[in-house]
Amino acid sequence: EEKRQELLSSLSNAGVDLAQVPKEELENGDGEVLAALKQWHSYLERLQKTGNNKRVDEMDDLRSRIEAWRSDMAVQFRMAPASVMEEHAVVKIAYTVASMGVGVRVNKDALFAAGVRSGGLDALVATLVEWMDEKNKKNEVEGSGNNKTASGTGKVTKPMSFQTHTFKPSKSWEYAVYKPNKKTGLATWESSYNRFLAGEHAQTIAMTPANGRPIQVGTVVGHILDGLTHGREVDLKRLSSESTPPNEEEWDKLLMCESETGFDITGDPSTSGVDGGHFVMKDFLCPVMGNAFVMKDYTERSEEEKAEFSKWCGVLKWYMSLRRAGYIPSFDSQILV
Known part of the structure; x- marks a missing residue:
């Protein structure tokens, strides 16, 4: 009960409208909405504690742009903003998109699969892409003096290519240790791997993990690659289109x-x-x-x-x-x- 009260109090102090959280989650102190909101505010708090103010500003800007899109759609379709997209979905998308690397694009189908149903989906994708392009361009300018980078060197190189889709190792890596969770019976990486194997996009998996708490796209990709080291087959060609x-x-x-x-x-x-x-x-x-x-x-x-x-x-x-x-x-x- 003490932990539940602490969580609700911290979210309220962070400006979260607890009236938008399902009653059942408020009573239990857990659930998809609370998990997403807690993840977002905990992440910002960690950034602030480590002095990463630039990243905090980037995250706030991204969230503001998504909320501006939501407001525009609410006016256009004569709906309440929360009916266009609930607050926990806003921070889920922001957290996931902010974790995407250079060269990886926002996937419209992944957003739809994650539950975004607005008629303004194309406009949302454009908003997210614009934020990513501006951030990446700014980082390129600020890092242009670093001669250790493999990017921005003006050299001609070749991307990795995949002639076949699926690759299955002849055996698992000698030091791969399979540790299933007692509750789920699956290893930490296995849920993401299974969903990718079933055809889901890494961005969708990141926004809608089993526990409701959004994770970074890089974490999902890492899980899928963990499957590879455990001797599982992976569609590397498809994965390379979702992670460079x-x-x-x-x-x-x-x-x-x-x-x-x-x-x-x-x-x-x-x-x-x-x-x-x-x-x-x-x-x-x-x-x-x-x-x-x-x-x-x-x-x-x-x-x-x-x-x-x-x-x-x-x-x-x-x-x-x-x-x-x-x-x-x-x-x-x-x-x-």
């Missing part, structure tokens, strides 16, 4: 990281790190991020460094999973990076 895999230049740089650090990416994670310790992404990426970055505390990193590191972690997840699954990539169709 390493291009040829990035792949080569990750190979360089493996060579220069001496880390065995296919080995035991508990002993393949620095001095035989646990594998840590930051240490592995030292050759591309630089020693100065690795030595910094998280709170000392600039916004550009955080964005750059996040991008490299995304492509590293692909790299680790493909290497551990024994997949040999091919690259085709030159692109300018």
